[in-house]
Amino acid sequence: MLGREHRVVLVNRSYVYSYAPSFTWVMLGRRTGRRISRDLRTLSKKGIEFEQGEVQGIDPANKRVLVGERELTYDYLVVALGAQYSADEIEGLGRTWTYYHLEGAEGLQEQLPRFQAGRVAIVVSGLPYKCPPAPYEGALLLDDYFRRRRIRDDIEISVFTPESRPLMAAGEQVGGRIIEMLSQRSIDFHANARLTAVHHESNVLHFDDGHQAPFDMTIATPLHRVPDVLVQSGMAATGGWVPVDRETLATNFEDVYAIGDCTAIPLGDGLALPKAGVIAHGEAEVVTRNISAEINEGRPIWAYGGQGACFLETGGNRGTYVSGHFFAEPAPEVTMRQPSRIWHWAKVGFERLWLWRWF
Numbered sequence: 001m002l003g004r005e006h007r008v009v010l011v012n013r014s015y016v017y018s019y020a021p022s023f024t025w026v027m028l029g030r031r032t033g034r035r036i037s038r039d040l041r042t043l044s045k046k047g048i049e050f051e052q053g054e055v056q057g058i059d060p061a062n063k064r065v066l067v068g069e070r071e072l073t074y075d076y077l078v079v080a081l082g083a084q085y086s087a088d089e090i091e092g093l094g095r096t097w098t099y100y101h102l103e104g105a106e107g108l109q110e111q112l113p114r115f116q117a118g119r120v121a122i123v124v125s126g127l128p129y130k131c132p133p134a135p136y137e138g139a140l141l142l143d144d145y146f147r148r149r150r151i152r153d154d155i156e157i158s159v160f161t162p163e164s165r166p167l168m169a170a171g172e173q174v175g176g177r178i179i180e181m182l183s184q185r186s187i188d189f190h191a192n193a194r195l196t197a198v199h200h201e202s203n204v205l206h207f208d209d210g211h212q213a214p215f216d217m218t219i220a221t222p223l224h225r226v227p228d229v230l231v232q233s234g235m236a237a238t239g240g241w242v243p244v245d246r247e248t249l250a251t252n253f254e255d256v257y258a259i260g261d262c263t264a265i266p267l268g269d270g271l272a273l274p275k276a277g278v279i280a281h282g283e284a285e286v287v288t289r290n291i292s293a294e295i296n297e298g299r300p301i302w303a304y305g306g307q308g309a310c311f312l313e314t315g316g317n318r319g320t321y322v323s324g325h326f327f328a329e330p331a332p333e334v335t336m337r338q339p340s341r342i343w344h345w346a347k348v349g350f351e352r353l354w355l356w357r358w359f
């Protein structure tokens, strides 16, 4: 959108980008990490400069970002540092399996073929967490995986979540349909289950109401926290997220915007806009269009409307599609399509398009 006289600089600690929606497929051996990863340095062919380094500090008053030892200056800053994973606050959480990062999904790819019988617990360890459908997709795909191996009768699958139903922000109907799908596949669903400890010696999960659940394999979401550097730079409070204007994604600092998982946008009723790539992308479109409109025409003209959609694999090469308007009043309007092969192939097509379109 901008002429060649402008510089666009992308800073990230790693030059490797991996496509998270495919991590469940990596877990099952249907994808390799290599196939779903790309080199961010190739963005230079679009004229984007890539700086590899750790963001150590942001100084919005002086329009500077400290990257390693170097200081970068900016006219406009878009903060998209995501959520930082942590396991410290729950005993034993750090030793559970997870497909919430690529290495974890690759570890499960190696481990799962050795699993012959027992109890698999899929645990949402805390709120908020990114991609609310992902734990349910994992459970449904594991059901399918063990059925294909003809050992499903020897395996119990359970999902534990602190939420009172799946995908809270999507409403009762969508949550209810997911619970129904889990039950049709004999997957136990435990709502309001707040994990307090994972005891690996005795293979028992502990919850805050005193409930205990034995397991043979636990697959958990890590705890999600705002990155430390954003607290240190005064952009977020400890235990909070970066506050933004929900339409423009402007922060409290001049010419600084924040998008994606590092932000929190309240929806009322104690709900928040889900942390998801589709949301981060929608927000990025608005912020970048507004920055270029401001540069080219002198004023921003776009507003983010809170739309979001997500594929949810249901097993057997089928999937569904959850989509809606999260800013709708009095409550978000979200619908879920009938599971079919179309949505599975749409997810496959989207993965290909995404990795081809941006790299």
Ligand SMILES: Cc1cc2nc3c(=O)[nH]c(=O)nc-3n(C[C@H](O)[C@H](O)[C@H](O)COP(=O)(O)OP(=O)(O)OC[C@H]3O[C@@H](n4cnc5c(N)ncnc54)[C@H](O)[C@@H]3O)c2cc1C
Pocket (backbone or CB within 6 Å): 011, 012, 013, 014, 020, 021, 022, 023, 024, 053, 054, 055, 056, 080, 081, 082, 083, 099, 100, 101, 130, 131, 134, 227, 229, 259, 260, 261, 262, 275, 276, 277, 278, 279, 280, 309, 310, 311
């Ligand atoms: C298993 C799984 C499945 C998912 N499926 C979907 C899906 O189907 N649809 C969907 O919409 N979303 C999905 N998501 C969620 C989606 O991946 C995230 O919501 C999205 O990536 C958020 O984008 P972001 O830019 O805010 O953060 P990120 O993608 O996490 O990017 C943040 C970047 O900042 C870098 N960084 C952080 N701190 C520093 C620092 N101090 N210095 C330098 N670099 C730093 C990180 O390395 C990272 O590259 C899924 C996530 C998971 C884990």
